[in-house]
Amino acid sequence: MSYIYLIPLGFLPSLIWLWFYLRKDSHPEPNRLILEMFIWGILLGPLAVLLEDIVIINTSIIFFIIAGGAIIEETLKYLAVRMRVLRDPEFNEPADAMIYMVIVALGFAAIENTLILIKLAPAEGLRIAANVLIIRFFGATLLHALSSAIAGYYFAKSIILKNKILVFAGILLASLLHGLYNYFVVIFGDALKEIIPSRLWLISILIVGLLIFMAALVSRYFKKLKNDHRIFSTGK
Secondary structure (H helix, E strand, O other), X not given: OOOOOHHHHHHHHHHHHHHHHHOOOOOOOOHHHHHHHHHHHHHHHHHHHHHHHHHHHOOOOHHHHHHHHHHHHHHHHHHHHHHHHOOOOOOOOHHHHXXXXXXXXXXHHHHHHHHHHHHHHHHHOHHHHHXXXXXXXXXXXXXXXXXXXXXXXXXXXXXXXXXXXXXXXXXXXXXXXXXXXXXHHHHHHHHHHHOOHHHHHHHHHHHHHHHHHHXXXXXXXXXXXXXXXXXOOOOO
């Protein structure tokens, strides 16, 4: 079975959300840097899987396994932006921190979605795989963008206020929300296996409510940074 056609399909949710968030940038970033950071996100996928496997092997409590994975992913995405973009001349507005974090996160989600499609399509068929992809468009793909945008806000504030502690606070908050979503998804899967309708509805409401809360928070953060017209001083 050829998997070539699954690659653009797996990337589609990330590309749609990328288009959505780039439209929010009043001063568009250069295409070369957008593409580079998206690729960085893709390359982080295998590294995150390796580190998460180590966490799983050495952890017995499921919530800490889930939270550990979220911390690894959010930290890697932040490090990619910090190492590549921090001293770039294009990184000159507070909102840029959120934009670049979202770009890396969507690259990460793109490879994650593609790998899931490749795994599901042969066993479950393309129709089931496509349905999963639609769910991930509104779920995990959006989650990656939102959680990293939150971390990006605190990254920007740490530069403005020259307070590095804010970076760790942002990664921690993003990881907690990311981990909470993962936990809800795990218990939703358990309820689905046991076919408990009332529990499925409750968990579904919690998942949707969490994403709405995160989306509202990110929207507020974007507006706050857009109204801050200071030029970054990052040691360039």
